[in-house]
Amino acid sequence: MTGATGNIGRMVVDELRGSGVKVRALTIDPVRAALPADVEVYRGFLGKPDTLPAALDGVEKVYLAPKPQTVDTVAELARAAGVRHVVALSSILATEDAQDDYSLSFVAIERAVQAAGLDWTFLCPGAFMENTVDWADSVRAEGVVREPFPMATDTPIAMADIAAVATAALLGDGHAGRKYGLSGPEALTVPEQVAIVGEVLGRDVRYVELTREQARQRWLDQGVGEEFTDFMLSGGNEMRMVPERGFTEATGRRGTTYAEWVAQHADAFR
Numbered sequence: 001m002t003g004a005t006g007n008i009g010r011m012v013v014d015e016l017r018g019s020g021v022k023v024r025a026l027t028i029d030p031v032r033a034a035l036p037a038d039v040e041v042y043r044g045f046l047g048k049p050d051t052l053p054a055a056l057d058g059v060e061k062v063y064l065a066p067k068p069q070t071v072d073t074v075a076e077l078a079r080a081a082g083v084r085h086v087v088a089l090s091s092i093l094a095t096e097d098a099q100d101d102y103s104l105s106f107v108a109i110e111r112a113v114q115a116a117g118l119d120w121t122f123l124c125p126g127a128f129m130e131n132t133v134d135w136a137d138s139v140r141a142e143g144v145v146r147e148p149f150p151m152a153t154d155t156p157i158a159m160a161d162i163a164a165v166a167t168a169a170l171l172g173d174g175h176a177g178r179k180y181g182l183s184g185p186e187a188l189t190v191p192e193q194v195a196i197v198g199e200v201l202g203r204d205v206r207y208v209e210l211t212r213e214q215a216r217q218r219w220l221d222q223g224v225g226e227e228f229t230d231f232m233l234s235g236g237n238e239m240r241m242v243p244e245r246g247f248t249e250a251t252g253r254r255g256t257t258y259a260e261w262v263a264q265h266a267d268a269f270r
Contacts, residue, residue, distance in 0.1 A: 001013055001016075001023060001024060001025040001026060001062075001063050002026045002046055002062065002063060002064055002065045002067075003026075003046075003063070003064075003065025003066075003089070004025035004026055004027050004033065004035065004039075005027050005033045005035075006065055007130070007159055008065075008089060008159050008162050008163050008166070009063065009065055011159060011160055011162075011163035012063055012163045012166045012167055012170075013025055013035065013036075013039060014163075015163055015164065015166075015167035016167055016170065016171070017036060017038060017039065019167075019171055021170075021171065022040065023038070023039045023040065024039070024040040024041075024042060024055065024059060025039050025040070025041050025042070026042050026043075026044045026045075026046075026052075026055050027041060027042075027043065027044070028043065028044070028045045029043075030042075030043055042054065042055035046065065046067035046070055046071075046074055047067060047069065047070055049070055049073040049074055049077060052074065052077050053077060053081065056077060056078055056081035056083060057081055058081075058082075059078075059081065059082075059083055060082075060083065060084050060085070061083070061084065061085045061086070061087065061170050062078055062083050062085070062086045062087070063087050063088075063089075063166055063170060064086050064087065064088040064089065064109070064113070065089055066088075066089055066090070066105070066106065066109060067109075068105040068106070068108045068109055071108060071109050071112040071113070072112045072115075074112075075112045075113050075115070075116035075118065076116055078116065078118060079116045079117060079118055083118060084118070084119055085118065085119040085120070085121070085170075085176060086113050086118045086119070086120050086121075087120075087121045087123065087166050087169045087170055087175075088109055088110065088113055088120065088121070088122050088123065089123050089162070089166070090106045090109055090110055090122045090123060090124045090179075091103065091106040091124055091125065091126075092124045092125060092126040092181055092182070092183070092244070093106060093126075094106035094107045094109075094110055094122070094124060095107075100227070100231055101227065102227075102228060102231060106124075110122055110179075119176040119177070120176065120177065121169040121175045121176060121177075121178050121179075121180070122178075122179040122180065123162055123165055123166055123169075123180055123182060123246075124179060124180060124181050124182055124246070125157050125162050125182040125183065126154070126155060126156070126157070126182070126183055126241060126244075127154050127155070127156040127157070127241075128156055128157060128158075128159055129156040129157060129158045129159070129184065129256075129258060129261045130158075130159055131156065132156070132193060132197075133265070133268050133269075135194075135197070135269070136268050136269050139197065139201075139205055139269045140269065140270065143198075143203060143204055143205050143206060144205070144206050144207075144208055145190070145194045145197070145205065145206070145207055145208070146208045146209075146210050147190045147207070147209070147210060147215070148209065148210045148211065148212055148214070148215040148233070149190070149235070149236055149237045149239065150189060150190060150191050150207065150209050150237070151189065151237040151238075152189060152190070152235055152236065152237050152238070152239040152240070153187040153188060153189055153239065153240050153241055153242075154187070154188065154189075154190075154239070154241045155183035155184050155186065155187050155188070155241045155242065155243050155244065156183070156184050156188075156193075156258065157182050157183050157184045157247070157255060157256075158184065158255070158256040158261045160256065161182070161184075161247055161255045161256050162182055164247075164250075164251055165180055165182060165246065165247060165250040165251060168250050168251055169250065175250065178249075178250075180244075180246030180247070180249065180250055181244035181245070181246045182244055182246045182247055183241070183243050183244040183246075183247070183255075184243065184255055184256065184257065184258060185243055185247075185254055185255045185256075185257055186243060186257060186258065187240075187241055187242055187243060188258060190207060191207040193258055194206070194207040195207075196258055196259050196262055197262055197269060199259070200259060200262040200263050200266055201262075201266060201269055201270065212233055212236070215233065216229055216230075216233055219232065
């Protein structure tokens with residue numbers, strides 16, 4: 001397990017525990033990570049490949065968190081250690097025609113794992129439901145969510161569902177060579193998501209539209225890089241995402257709806 005203390009990686013650790021397999025977790029700070037006692041913990045970091053050989057020794061399958069800067073070396077180290085299968089967190093943006101640096105960083109991860117000759121499974125989510133926790137402050141203070149592009153649809157997925165697919169690929173057969181496009185089970189506009197938040201909370205929560213210029217300035221003020229800000233604005237009101245089938249293909253069940261996710265995390269918005 002790399003990324004064992006990350007948002008998704010930590011969930012994968014919890015899913016794997018009790019499965020009967022031995023779980024080995026890589027973390028830069030074992031004490032601070034405070035992983036469960038039944039998890040074998042190694043100190044290391046993907047950004048420092050020289051810390052990896054000991055952790056990879058004897059490992060058959062690896063969950064690979066994104067780290068494109070060193071992924072070529074990491075993949076070769078995994079091959080040399082005898083790793084057979086890598087389950088890598090990629091992105092729905094990792095397509096053959098990807099051009100922007102953000103999308104190409106995930107393409108680089110996929111290509112490096114394939115070039116090393118390892119069996120692979122790529123998890124390719126789009127937006128995360130957890131991103132909407134960014135609305136919590138304004139929901140609590142004003143009962144308002146301010147975002148651009150009210151007509152655009154997106155298909156956010158719960159991080160726990162991504163972890164469930166990773167676990168299925170690590171534990172089961174038939175996942176090698178699969179690239180799973182991952183999304184939630186429904187396409188929603190931001191106003192529809194805001195209405196769901198209000199319904200779950202039992203209070204009025206309003207959507208207020210930001211202009212493209214207002215949204216861009218807000219993200220820049222929050223420290224989002226200019227290139228990524230422009231990327232987030234590129235879809236506009238014309239963006240139409242449709243649900244992907246990867247979660248159901250990998251797990252055999254329906255993914256978490258946004259209403260179910262909000263109900264599970266309602267305290268964040270109260």
